[in-house]
Amino acid sequence: MPTKISEHFSLEELTFSQTAARDGINNRPGPQEIAALRELCSNILQPLRSAVGHPLTVSSGYRSPRLNRAIGGSETSQHMEGRAADLVCFNMSAKKLFKRVIELKLPFDQLIYEGGKQSIWVHVSFDASKDRRMIMLASFPEGGGVKYQNVSRKAALAW
Numbered sequence: 001m002p003t004k005i006s007e008h009f010s011l012e013e014l015t016f017s018q019t020a021a022r023d024g025i026n027n028r029p030g031p032q033e034i035a036a037l038r039e040l041c042s043n044i045l046q047p048l049r050s051a052v053g054h055p056l057t058v059s060s061g062y063r064s065p066r067l068n069r070a071i072g073g074s075e076t077s078q079h080m081e082g083r084a085a086d087l088v089c090f091n092m093s094a095k096k097l098f099k100r101v102i103e104l105k106l107p108f109d110q111l112i113y114e115g116g117k118q119s120i121w122v123h124v125s126f127d128a129s130k131d132r133r134m135i136m137l138a139s140f141p142e143g144g145g146v147k148y149q150n151v152s153r154k155a156a157l158a159w
């Protein structure tokens with residue numbers, strides 16, 4: 001039985017990783033990270049899921065430091081604290097989902113539209129102690145790496 005942490009989200013889907021499963025990387029969160037995942041769900045993921053009315057798929061939630069290194073995540077990634085999730089919704093575009101998070105005035109710390117060539121997803125984090133409401137567009141240039149561009153709430157909604 002999955003461990004529910006909100007109406008529509010389980011601990012398992014927020015910690016599952018194909019890379020971790022394939023390479024035998026331990027990706028079990030500790031009590032502090034589980035508490036952060038619960039906060040992420042109650043403040044962001046569940047309200048978003050309820051408003052959207054469609055399933056949200058978590059492509060990456062908690063990442064142990066080893067998993068984060070293995071997939072080339074940022075060294076300061078909030079995924080390692082259990083404070084961030086990457087989302088896709090098969091019923092709407094990532095762009096629309098990204099805008100919904102802003103329209104709903106959800107209390108995110110960082111919201112990033114991550115649009116690569118092969119996959120597109122929405123990264124969202126919650127941290128009550130930071131609460132920066134940063135909105136960014138990420139792109140993945142030909143030569144590798146990631147480029148982040150800060151955008152205002154207004155510009156993001158008009159984009």
Ligand SMILES: [Zn+2]
Binds near residue numbers: 079085124
């Ligand atoms: Zn992410």
